[in-house]
Amino acid sequence: MNLKDFIKIALTDIVSATEEAKIELDTQLKSICPPIGQAYATKFGIQLDDATGMYHQQVTFDVAVTVEHIAGDNAKAGIKVFNLVEANLGKNSSVNNSTVSRIKFHVPIGLSCRRKQP
Numbered sequence: 001m002n003l004k005d006f007i008k009i010a011l012t013d014i015v016s017a018t019e020e021a022k023i024e025l026d027t028q029l030k031s032i033c034p035p036i037g038q039a040y041a042t043k044f045g046i047q048l049d050d051a052t053g054m055y056h057q058q059v060t061f062d063v064a065v066t067v068e069h070i071a072g073d074n075a076k077a078g079i080k081v082f083n084l085v086e087a088n089l090g091k092n093s094s095v096n097n098s099t100v101s102r103i104k105f106h107v108p109i110g111l112s113c114r115r116k117q118p
Helices: 001-025 038-043
Strands: 047-049 054-071 076-081 085-088 095-112
Touching: 001 054, 001 095, 038 047
Parallel strands: none
Antiparallel strands: 047 054, 054 076, 054 095, 076 085
16 A cells, blocks of 8 residues: 555545444434534634534544565565555565655644534
8 A cells, every 4th residue: 555545545445434433323313523612623623614613623544654675596575554554576685775754744633513602
């Protein structure tokens, strides 16, 4: 899995899961993304948009990408994202060099929620 696919899947899954949970729990008179006041929103970095009824917040990604180069009789090279997914070419080898790079970034998302009435 490349980084682009990981980020896309993570963001769409977060929004979809939140929406599905809201629908399921609303039928049980329970709530995901309940009405909140300004103090709570400020404490947790949520911005309330009165015009759209959306709550805006950030999803934080802290990604470690490991690139591994292995040389030898049967050379292989691979990339691991979070050490969860590995893509390899080749089989065995005798020399192993790896580099770890980290990136951290935020992506804002908006969730439609109910705003607490004053």
